[in-house]
Amino acid sequence: MTTGYLILFTFAAVASVVLAWRRRAWLVTVGLALFALYPTGQLVDRTPVWLLVAIVVLTVVVAWHRFFRTSATVTRWGARIRRKSGVASTFDIARVGSGMAMRRKAATVRPSLSRATRRARWWQLLRLPTREVALQLCKVGLLRVWISSEDVLVVFGGPRTGKTQYLAGRIIDAPGAVLVTSTRTDLYEVTAPLRARRGPVYVFNATGLAGLQSTITFDPLTGCTDPVTAAERAADMLGAVSAGTGRGGAGEREFWDAQARRVLAALMHAAALGGASMRDVHAWVSDPDAGQARITSLLRRSPEKAFETDVAQFVSTNSRTRTSITSTIMPALGWLAHPAAAAAAQPSSAGFDVAELLESRATVYLLGGEEAQAAPLVCALTGHIARQARTLAALQPGGRLDPALTLALDEAALISPVPLQRWTADMGGRGVTIVAAFQSRAQLLARYGDNDAAVILNNAAAALLFGGTRDRDDLQFWSTLAGDRDEPVLSTDVHGHRSTRTVRKVPVLAPAQLANLPTGRVVAFRRGMAPVIGRAEQAHRRRDVRTVLTGHTPWWTRLLAALARGLARLRLRRPLSTPTVRPELVDDDPWVIPPEWTATSGPTGDGDPGEPGRWS
Incomplete structure (x- = not known):
């Protein structure tokens, strides 16, 4: 066969393979591909090497261009949405939102880790708890979804939907100093005992909630000479x-x-x-x-x-x-x-040192309520701490705090409406983690207005939606954000036989589904991947919280402690020669072996001191 006919035959075979593949005739495609191998191999043998290289390079360039052009990208995205029903897959979570993905950014979030050698840094990352560099959003099956601690998180949830319990877990896990704002004392009661193990705990109670005394005061005139x-x-x-x-x-x-x-x-x-x-x-x-x-x-x-x-x-x-x-x-x-607010705003001789607060990893609880008009005081103190922290961060390696300062703003629209439209733009890069909780998107709009609320939502890397909202505009907004998916529709004839199969567009998450989310279930809208539905961690179910609140150690912890004590005794029950002891310590230390005991005479397992036995 001449070269011309061989080229023509090869082109026809390849074109047939492509046509069969586009028509999804998989068996025909495989058969034609096998049939096209012979003429293709003959043509390769007769073609010069330089021409083969040129053809391969040209083919790769054309294929790369066609793969990344806009139409191909949109087609792949559409196929991906159909395949995954519009939500994030396990691979997406592992690639973007898993703990390992967060630890890969640890050297950026925690500049102190970047000063170690590469081998030591990798060993640190393997041992580093993910909560030291990230915030947990929810659990999806066996996986946990995280965002980096340099990102902004906004939480939306009505009363008694689990929002406060979720926020309590983020306060407990915060690696550095924490500033908490709230209109109630429940966050303080749940998290203060555990935060006290990490650093000092301060209370600024501008309304005298629950009779809790303020341990710090803040005069709004502090620093106003500037x-x-x-x-x-x-x-x-x-x-x-x-x-x-x-x-x-x-x-x-x-x-x-x-x-x-x-x-x-x-x-x-x-x-x-x-x-x-x-x-x-x-x-x-x-x-x-x-x-x-x-x-x-x-x-x-x-x-x-x-x-x-x-x-x-x-x-x-x-x-x-x-x-x-x-x-x-x-x-x-x-x-x-x-009276309580005025007392909390009295000047203090000791002052309020933000640098010491960050260094000691302290926790500051700012409590207030609308009835006492304490929001200006709480907002002023929050702004003072955040801006001082931003100033101090500029002096640190990498221009950020290490570990980060966490601003846990519960009921932010009511008690601490700080300028989030500006803070969410650059605070994360300074080592200040912002977690702002609102009752609904409508509340965010009412407090900040349409434009500033849109800026806050755009700057937030993740939004966590709890159930309970009944506002039509809110539900439609989140449903639109989740997108649409293709749902197959089977049509049947009068005899019940399937006749046609069509596809229709439906919301990935309908407004009714969002409104009726069960308690503890959340929809996480995270930047970089499709939405996920998971379970938000509830603080009252955590082992450390239950131990503190109930005062009882879990049975498995007591079992492990008993096993550890048993192993310690077993290490002592081994044959020894006559030990050398210090007589002056025999009466004081119960573990010192009396000098009159020997390896062949001593207390036995049955308590008879006269029979031979092993050490107990």
Whole structure:
């Protein structure tokens, strides 16, 4: 056969194989492929080597291009969704969200590990608990789904759905310092005994919940001698009360909030420079004319001259504008009327050292409630700790804290509405782990607004959804986020015989399925893989929590301890020569063998001291 006919025959055979493969005729494809081997081999023998190399290179380039072009990528993704029913497979979890995947990033999350040699680092990673560098989302069968501790996690769940119990587990497992905000004492009661084993525990109880005494105080004027700190503190305190008020339109609300921030920052800066208190600030806001002379004299010491201009403008403006600014500021100072909150905000001679808190891996519980208007205080203290930690992180190797500071913000929209739209963008890279819990997405929208809520959700690497929500928009949002899948539909004739097979698009997770999730079940939306449905860890089922709360050691722990004691005794029950002992220790140490005992005379197993036996 000539070379031309051989080429034509080979091309026809290969084309037949491709056509059969595209029509999914697998047996025909295999048969034609075997048939095409002979002409292909003959053609290879007659072709020069350089031409074969060129053909192979060209084929690889064309195949690579076709494999990664947009249409091929979309086709593969569609096939993957159909094959996996729109959810993450076991391989996806192992590749993206497993403990081993998290430990591979340990040198980045924990810069102290990168200073070891490569062999020592690998040995450290094998022994390193995953919770030291990651947050557990849920369990799916035998696997656990994790996210890195440098990622942001938002949790959504209504009352009594297991959200708080899940958050308690993340507080217990946190490797470094932890800041906890809550409107109740249940997180403190569950986690404080276990966190005390890792470092000191502090309580800032601005509302006197359950009669729990505050062990630390925080004056909002701390650090306000710096103009930047004063501006940030004023923004934190006003942000705790201004969001979601619905006062006028959005543009009007932003205008008055901006005016109030300027005035409050100037007054707090003046009070810090003059050694005044927050009650003086309250008096200045109530009657700015009476305090104008003192405020002006104090602000002359400031390097920021704009504050003096802001106060002068506030005092000299018309009464209607001044009243609007005053009414915007006053809710942020309402806690002064609550005795417990006012006591928690008293200046402390010891101060509040954030560096020491991080070094000792301490846990700070910030408790508050809306009825006492304590949110501005809690928000101010949270902002102070987080910003100080960010400043200290810049001085550390890798520009991040090691281990990370964990911000566990339970009921964040109610008691600690910190500026998450900004913090979620860069706090993770500084070694600050953010776990924010909300009752629903609607609550997030009400507190932060549509735009800022969208920013928070986009910056979060994972969202954990508990059941219980009944809001239609929320359910439709999460269902849309989960996507669609192909569901086969079998059509039958009147005789019950299958006639056709079609495919229809259905949601991977229907809104009704999301609304009726059982208690403890969650849907985890993690960046980099499809959603998964698993079980969230409940703190009251953990062995360490049950031991602390009940005071009883589990039976398997007692069994292991008994076995260890038995092995210790067996190591002593071996033949010995006459031991050398110190007589002065015989009466004090019960394990010292008396000198009159020998290897052939001593106490036996039946308690007779006169018969030969082994040591007991």
